[in-house]
Amino acid sequence: MSESLKQPTSRRAFLKRAGLLSFSGWAVVSAASDEKLFFNISLAEWSLHRELKSGKLDNLDFPVIARNEFKLDAVEYVNQFFKDKATDKTYLAELSKRCKDNGVRSLLIMCDEEGDLGDPVPARRTTAVENHYKWVDAAQFLGCHSIRVNCGGKGTPQEVAAAGADGLSRLSAYGKQAGLNVIVENHGGYSSNGQWLSGLIKSVGLANCGTLPDFDNFDIEKSNWYDRYKGVEELMPFAKGVSAKAIDFDANGNCIETDFVRMLKIVKASGYRGYIGAEYEGNKLPEREGVKATLDLLRRAGAQVG
DSSP states (O other), X not given: OOGGGSOOTTHHHHHHHHOOOOBTTBOOOOGGGGGGSSSEEEEXXXXXXXXXXXXXXXXXXXXXXXXXXXXXXXXXXXXXXXXXXXXOHHHHHHHHHHHHHTTOEEEEEEOOSSOOTTOSSHHHHHHHHHHTHHHHHHHHHHTOSEEEEOOOOSSOHHHHHHHHHHHHHHHHHHXXXXXXXXXXXXXXXXXXXXXXXXXXXXXXXXXXXXEEOBSSXXXXXXXXXXXXXXXXXXXXXXXXXXXXXXXXBOTTSOBSSOOHHHHHHHHHXXXXXXXXXXXXXXXXXXXXXXXXXXXXXXXXHHHHHO
C-alpha cells in the first residue's frame, strides 16, 4: 500500500484532542466525526494563496493555521510560496519542526513553473525533469509521499504524450530512489482530458507515477470542458491523492460547480481510502471562510456517502 493510503498512527489521539468546531456563518461538522468518513482530510495551501502572496501569511505558519484554526492534521504545500527554499535545509528543518510541534503531517508539494515535462524538445524536457529534482529532495526531507507535477508541452496530443511519458519516467525513477511518488494533476491543456492523462500514466507504467484528480480542473482550453465526473473516474485508478476543489457555494452551502456527493461516490467506488485535500479557489468569500465552507461541505457529503 502506498504511503498516501496509510492511516496516520496518531489520528485517534488527534481526534480526541480536536473536539467540536463552530465558525461564525458556517455550521462546521465536528472534526471528531471525520473518523467516520472513508477518507482523511488535508488542506491544500493554494486555498490561502491571496494571504500568502500578500505577505499576510507566511509559508512557515501554514501548518500551524491548518492545525489550530482548521483542526486538520495534514497539509499539501505549493512550491510557489517557498520557491527559493527547496535546498535550504535550515528553512526546511524549521518547517518540519512546526509540523511536528503541531501534530501535522506533510503530504505533498505541488510543483509549478519548473518547465514542461512533456516538452517535445529533448533538451528543454531534460531541464524540466532536472528542475524537479530539488523538490523531490525537499519533499523527502519533509516526509511527504509525493510531489505533484504538471505534464504540459506544445505539440499534438500524441507528441506531448510521448514526450511526457519520457519526462515522467525519468523523474519517477529519481523519485523512486527517494521513496516518493510523482503524481500528475489534471491542470489545463491535454492533462484536463481524463482519457489522455490516464493513457499517459498507463504508458509510463511505474508504480510511483500516478495522478492527483482535481474535482474542477477539467477546462482543456478556452472553456472547452471535459466531463468532470468522467474525468475523475478515469483518473482514480492511478490516484495517490485527491483534490476536492470548491469555488462558489449556493445558499445551502453546496458547491455550484461540482456535486460533491456524486464525486465522493466515484472516489469511494475506486477503492481509494487516503487523504482528500480541501481546496478553496473562489473569491466571493474571504479565504478562511471559504476554507471553512469547503470543509463543511466535504464532511457533509462524506457523511452522506458513508
